[in-house]
Amino acid sequence: MKDLNKQFSLILLYALLFQGLYAVEIEFNADKTLLDSKKEILELEGNVSLKYQALIFEADKIFFDKKNDMFSGNELKFSSLDNFFYGAANIVEFSKTKLTLKEVEFSTCPCEEKIWWIESDEVSFNNEEKIVSSINSKIVVQGNTLAYLRKANFPISSERKSGILLPEIAINERSGLDIKVPVYINLRENLDLTIEPRIMTQRGYGLTNELRYLGKNHNGFFNSSFLQDDKESFQVLETDNLRWSFNFLHQQRLNKSTFFETNTSSTSDPFYLTDLGGFMSGLSRTLYLPQQASLSYFKKDFSMRLDLNSFKLTNPLAVNQFQRLPGLKLNYFFNKNNFKLVLNSDIAYFNKGGSFRNNEKESLSRVLFNPKASYLYNQKNYFLESSISLLYQFKNHQGNKNTELSPLFELNNSLKFFKLSKTTKIILEPYINVAFSDQKKIINKLKIDSGLRFNPFKHKQQFGSLFLSNQKDIMIGTKLTHTDKANNHFKFEIAKLSTLGQKILFIEEKRIDLPEPFSLKLKYKTNNGIIFKSHLSLDSKNNFNLTSNSISLNFNKYKILIGHYFARNIEIYNLNNNSLEQKKINSFEFSASVHLAKNWSGGFKFINDLEQKKNVNSVLSIDYENKGMVVGLAYMKSLELDWVSILENDTFKDYHKDRFRLFFELKGLGSIGKPKESYLKRRNL
Structure with missing residues (x-):
């Protein structure tokens, strides 16, 4: 034996002692090294740390056998360089590309305690693919065996790897026992695919998949699902048992000013989402499915957008609605010395569609021009914005031509009063907003809006371009915000909407009296996580x-x-x-x-x-x-x-x-x- 008593690189050691044999890239540190040149065994002792490719081994004593290309030791601990994968083994065999561990247990649990681990007779590590292959393994959770695996593959880094993911199991009255087993396929660094075979005991079998991709200037995904549905209640409504859905989204930057986007989805029948839900289709439960595409161009003071805006209505009783097929928007902006000029134009062709059952056909073309000029005056705590706009519309509906010109005047006034101290900040802002347009009683005018509106509370009411030109509104209100030293926030707003005359909407000769509410909003948020919100809206007329x-x-x-x-x-x-x-x-x-x-x-x-x-x-x-x-x-x-x-x-x-x-x-x-x-x-x- 020869006592080296010095830290060496094993690469250098082989170059000196085993000439003609290949050098394996293994680096080590140890307090003491002993070499038996006849048996070609190197003994490492005392705080041994050994690095082989992407793994680090630690032990009190390790025996390195050059003849058999292996090293061994009791309670030989190992971990990957990022500590994602770790464990212990008794015997390690190696080659240039492969490492085999015997009598091994390992885990990828991000925990210090021994909560779950995998025990295997043999584990092979392929450094090129960065995966672990195990033979005769069992998953142990807190000392109890959860499952046996004859052969299995596991990732040894946080990078995405192809393989079978853990299944998802559910029970519900419509589908019975519902089992899906996702299979993840990592095609490239920027491309992956997930396939989910599915069995539902009260329905049949199906398949869901998701393809995702990402590039330097583009990204997107494609979801699809198929179901062979044997449920009798569905067969009463639809004759085709093969049901499907898909959703495709693609976004791309063509250059620094031009962008393209498409988002399209559909289902085989109107009951697909309401019957099976988003969990089967990969789509969100929604009232309509978009089928859109747009090409946009932006400059500092100009923008252009060419778009197709279609949809599929998921309500089985819905009737066809106008779809924008296609449309072109041109916008020009000018802003100087608090004066702003905006020129908006829109040319579009509309055709009714979107329903699964309704066959009503109707077409319409429209030209819209909407110039708007505004001036902003701001002096100390006084804010005034005045604007005037014109809305010109030309419509050709089934050969019936109509022209409208609707002016609109808006005036927004507000005052801001501040009170600042070392402990509080108070802002009081009373305001008066006025909007006037010409009075026209419009009956049987068409609703032309390809983006279906469902929310009367969240979206601001629109006039002229959507329903009618009939507006004489005055909004009077006050906002109050208070913040104290402890970072408690209080917001309060009170407002009243009033109309000179009547606020009426006519659709299909039906009269709708629109509310003129008194509104109150309050929000109080403390620094310890308590939030109180209150909203009140009253309208005595309606x-x-x-x-x-x-x-x-x-x-x-x-x-x-x-x-x-x-x-x-x-x-x-x-x-x-x-x-x-x-x-x-x-x-x-x-x-x-x-x-x-x-x-x-x-x-x-x-x-x-x-x-x-x-x-x-x-x-x-x-x-x-x-x-x-x-x-x-x-x-x-x-x-x-x-x-x-x-x-x-x-x-x-x-x-x-x-x-x-x-x-x-x-x-x-x-x-x-x-x-x-x-x-x-x-x-x-």
């Missing part, structure tokens, strides 16, 4: 009332939301029945996410219809979580749609009468199902 109040508590151990929403005499024009309808909403919501114990948390949400005196939406969930795993169970029951979400937030929940959901995650490996947060919060369109 007996239209709307109020919403909510309080949310956001603390470390629990989050609670309590809310009430009331709306009376919401006027809805039913295109199917050609009639006006009134709807009343009176709902109470109570939701919470609570930390129950050290590793336990739960959540619930109840939406109660106070008119029907019953819960229309309910969610219950419970989770167990530690540093290495999460186990959760959720139960959902829905009797009808969440109308508050639709009207106020543009959200549309998946509608399921009864459904159980299981969530299980081994951190660092994968998960089954969705966490409770997916069901407790409202999802955006």
Whole structure:
């Protein structure tokens, strides 16, 4: 034996002692090294650290056998360079491209405790592909064997790798036992594909896939789904059992000023989303599916947009609506010394379509020109903006030509008063906004808008270009904001809309009296996570009332939301029945996410219809979580749609009468199902 007692690189060692043999790139550090040149065995002892390709091995003693290209040691610990993959082995065999570990256990859990791991007779590491292949393995969770795997592959870095992901399992009354097994395929660094075979015991079998791509100047995805549906209730409505959906989105920058975008989706039948929900189709539950494409060009003072704006209506009883096929918008901007000039023009051709069942055909062409000039005056705490615009429209509807010219004058006045001190900041802003247009009683005018509007609360009412030229409005109000030293915020606004004359809308010879409400909004937010919101809108003329109040508590151990929403005499024009309808909403919501114990948390949400005196939406969930795993169970029951979400937030929940959901995650490996947060919060369109 020869005592070297010095740190060496094994590459240099082989070059000196084993001439003619290939050098393997292994680097080591040790307190003591002993070499047996006859047996070609190197003994490393004391704080041994050995680096082989992307792995680092550590032990008190390691024996390196050159004849058999292997090293061994008791409790030989290893980890990848990024600490994503780690474990222990007794025997290690190596070559230039492959490393084999025997009698090994490993994990990718981001935890210090030994929560879950994989025990294998043999594990092979391929450095080129950065994957681990194991033989005769078992997954152990907190000392209990969860599953046996004869052969399996695992990634050894946080980079995306192809393979079978953990399945998702659900039970609901419409589909029965629902199992899907996603398969992820990493085609390139910027291209991947996920395929999900699916079996539903009460329906049949299906397939969902998602293709994603990303380039320097472009990105997009393509989702599609297929279902061989054997459910008898569906066959009463549709004769074709093969059901499908797709969604394609592509965005691209052609140069620094030109952009292209397309977003198109469709389904085989109008019941696809309402029947199966977004969880099957990969699409959000929505009232219409977009089929759009646009080419946009931007400069400092000019913009141009060529677009196609079509859609597919998901309501099976919906009638055809006007679609923009195609349109061209030209806009010019000029701004100097508080004077602004905007020239907007729009040339478009409209054709009715979008319905699955309705065959009504109608076409229309329109030319629109809308110049607007405005001047801004700002002196100390006084703000004045005045503007005048003209709206010229030429329409050719089925050979009937019509020309309109509608002027509009707007005047916005406001004062801002500030009070600043070391402890508080107060801003008071009273305002008066005036809008006048010529008075024209327009009956039987066509609604021309390819972007369907569903939200009367969120979107500002439009006149002239959408429905009519009839406006003499005065809005008087005051805003107040208060912030204290502790960073508590208080916002308050009160306003009254008044009209000189009558605020009336005519559609298909039906008269709609538009509200002139008195409105009040209040929001108070504390620095410790308490938020109170209140909104009140009253209109005595139409007996239209709307109020919403909510309080949310956001603390470390629990989050609670309590809310009430009331709306009376919401006027809805039913295109199917050609009639006006009134709807009343009176709902109470109570939701919470609570930390129950050290590793336990739960959540619930109840939406109660106070008119029907019953819960229309309910969610219950419970989770167990530690540093290495999460186990959760959720139960959902829905009797009808969440109308508050639709009207106020543009959200549309998946509608399921009864459904159980299981969530299980081994951190660092994968998960089954969705966490409770997916069901407790409202999802955006």
